[in-house]
Amino acid sequence: MSQEEITNKRVGIIGGGQLGKMMILEAKKMDFEVIILDPSSDCPASSIADQQIVAQFDDQQAIKQLADKSDVVTYEFEHINVEILKQLEEQGYQIYPTPTSLEVIQDKYQQKKKLMAADIPAPEFKKVSTVEEIKEVASQLDYPIMLKSCIGGYDGKGNALISEEAEVESAYQELGAGQRSLMAERFVSFTKEISVIICRDIAGKRVVYPIAENEHQNSILIETKVPAQITEQVKERAVELARQVIDVFTGVGIFCIEMFTTENGEVLINEIAPRPHNSGHYSIEGCITSQFEQHIRAVTGLPLGPTTLLRPIVMRNLLGGKQEGQTAVDGIEEALRIPETKVHIYGKRESYYERKMGHLTVMADDIEQAAERASKAEGLIQVRGK
Incomplete structure (x- = not known):
């Protein structure tokens, strides 16, 4: 395939949320045309997509229309109609990650059964x-x-x-x-929650990102620190498991493997996401190749990029406050005065309690300094309804 054929590809994305938006930002740097499918005409990705099909995610005719307009189809979340994707793949349409892997992953029970059959440890x-x-x-x-x-x-x-x-x-x-x-x-009495972002291209080549250490509140990701403060032995085991998982599912594109570590050094798989993930947002500023650029490279047949961590980095999510309504954001100016702070606001029109409305990252010479700055910056930003 010539370089012209690759960069002239039209990419279809099912979903127009923040993950789709961040995919598009990277795809447009390489001059891809991007078409999205989303039921909300004012979804975050709508402002930068070349085209949008406004339809429900289970609308088989609309998904077929997206595939007809695209050279390759991908998606930003798992809960979509897998049967139509399987039919389209059988007809020769390119869909990555494959509908076969999506079908198993979107059912947590089947996902865990597949891991068990492959002797991959899970609760x-x-x-x-x-x-x-x-x-x-x-x-x-x-x-x-x-x-x-x-x-x-x-x-x-x-x-x-x-x-x-x-x-x-x-x-x-x-x-x-x-x-x-x-x-x-x-229930796993874990010492840390970690995640491994891994990418596999169409030919089977894999690249692994620096391991992220995650903190959740009310089951919502609050903070990600990279590099994770774990032993070299745990790090090697986590990377080994991530490679096994993406091969078991014959994954193409970015996969996020969420894991638990325990006091005795055990590493267990929690859940798998066949797409860019919230805990990989740090890679936009923190790595040579972001997870979003890597995903676009993988599904369009381009070579994978290096995943080198540039400096210690902390990501914090910006959640909607208790006041609901049309989105208003305060405090960005003050937060950006903190050194090496980057703020991402997703463009969701409505804010409600604990909705993911944006995130920020802070880099520093060490992880403690980055965490301190990130906490301060997050405290200055308020996302609310008006």
Whole structure:
């Protein structure tokens, strides 16, 4: 394939949120044409996409239209109609990551079964459908346990921590009372939550990003520090597991592998995202090649770029405050006075409580200084409704 054929490619993206927007920003640097599909005409990516198809994510005709307009189709989130993608792939359309890998990953139970079959370590789990089955699994695994919706959860939505038997019924009701597919999972008493961003190209070549150390509150990512403060042994094990995972799923493009580390040095897979991930946002400023540029390179057949970390860096998410309504952002000017601070506002029209509205990154000579500056900068910015 000639260079002209590659850079003339039209990229279709299912989803026009912040991840799609950041993909487009990198794709346009290489002069790709980008078409998005999203039900919101004013979604974050709408202002910079070359074209937008305004349609629901389960609209098979609209997804076919996107594929017809594109040379390669990718996506910014997992919860989309995989059947139409499989049909389109069979007809010769290029879709990455592949619909086959997406079909397994978007169902957490099937995802964990695939990991288990490949001898990749993950917390013990079992499919459940009734209160009695949850109690039975809990008696085997011991409390606390995590009850999870197999399909559709994100940012802690679709998860319920059960600390004792008295909480089983309420957790069951909270997650649909049997209307959704559920699994119960052993709660991991972890020392750290880490994630490995890894990319695989169409030919199978892989590159791995510096490991990120993550802090969550209410199951929402609050802060990412890179490099992670972990031992060399844990680092090597995490990278080894990430490589195994992306090969098992025959992944193409960016994959994020979320993991737990334990006191005895064990590393367990938590969840897999077949796309750029919130915990990889640090790479925009922190690495030679960002996760978004890398993803576009991979799915369009371009060579993968180096993932070298330039300096220690901390990313903090900017969440919507309790006042809901049309988005207003205060404090950016003050935050940008802090050295080496970069602020990203996603362009979501409506702000509501704990919605991801943007993020900031701060680089420094060491991770402690970067964390201190990032905390200060985040405290100066307020995202609210007006």
